[in-house]
Amino acid sequence: MGNRIICTLFFVCVVAFAMAQTKEQVRKELKRQNIPHSEIVLAQARLETGNFKSDKCRKHHNLFGIKHNGKYAKYPNWQSSIHDYKKRISSRYKGGDYMLFLKKIGYAKDPNYNKKLKNIIKYENKD
Template identity: 50%
Template sequence: MIAKFEIPNIFVAMACAVFCSQYAAAQFYTVTKDSPVTVEMHKREVYNTDNKNDSAPPQISSIPETVIGVKNMPQTLSASIVTTSKSHFQQAPVSSGLPDLTIPNLIAEIEKNGIKYPKIVLAQAILETGWFKSPVCRNKHNLFGLTNPRTGKYYEFNHWTESVKAYYTKLQYRYKGGNYLLWLKKIGYAEDPGYIRAVISVLKML
């Protein structure tokens, strides 16, 4: 038999148990509710930190080693295949007596035509064609965005090697010395005021 004075104590204990469980549940709910906010804040902080160097040019290691600008493109295709890895700078197979568009073949063609500053010219070709994937490059074989002054339209070549020759005969033959990048800016090679900076950014990748 429970004594009368023990009953209030039982009620007090039960009340404490109910109150404490509700308080503990309330505490857990608060932590759980706030957790997603903390995670999102962390994600934003990581994102902002990772994007601090967005304006910097990508490193050469971030460029695919197969085909520039075209992921998983079979290298058996003859359409302007360009390999990027410095460890894979072998000459590409020659079809119809004309070389495929590869980095080493392009450099060789630039030098073959007596064009000065081949590395700058290579950077221009990369920039003008968006790593050799632009329609002007693939459809017109025009690597340097050369246009006909009479029509304002892009020159169309039968093969990319003709575009390299045209770079000299239509442009660089006028160069008489001095800083080549400043000369390109002076003659208005590109309308974009940031063009020279963009060329320099590509040069840093090569």
């Protein structure tokens, strides 16, 4: 029983570490590609991928739930996913409230999408 608990705790720690590393890498890449409102976009990636754990993220590097021809897009790496987001989404942004922009372009069907993003950001900024 004790070994099971230790193995479980080890696994949880490894997953948490990997998620933190991925989050920081994505944050840096968003800045490198000059994505506006990178804090909100990072929250989108976390929400869309279940903290970078979904199959569409891990197998297909799709950070934002972007679809091509009605199917989730597949990318060779997550940097390409960010580049596609920049090309398809952030390039249309002309200023103002970014979350309102996301709502206006119909980014997500979930009526609570922006509220969920705000909660992720609030959690991130908690001291």
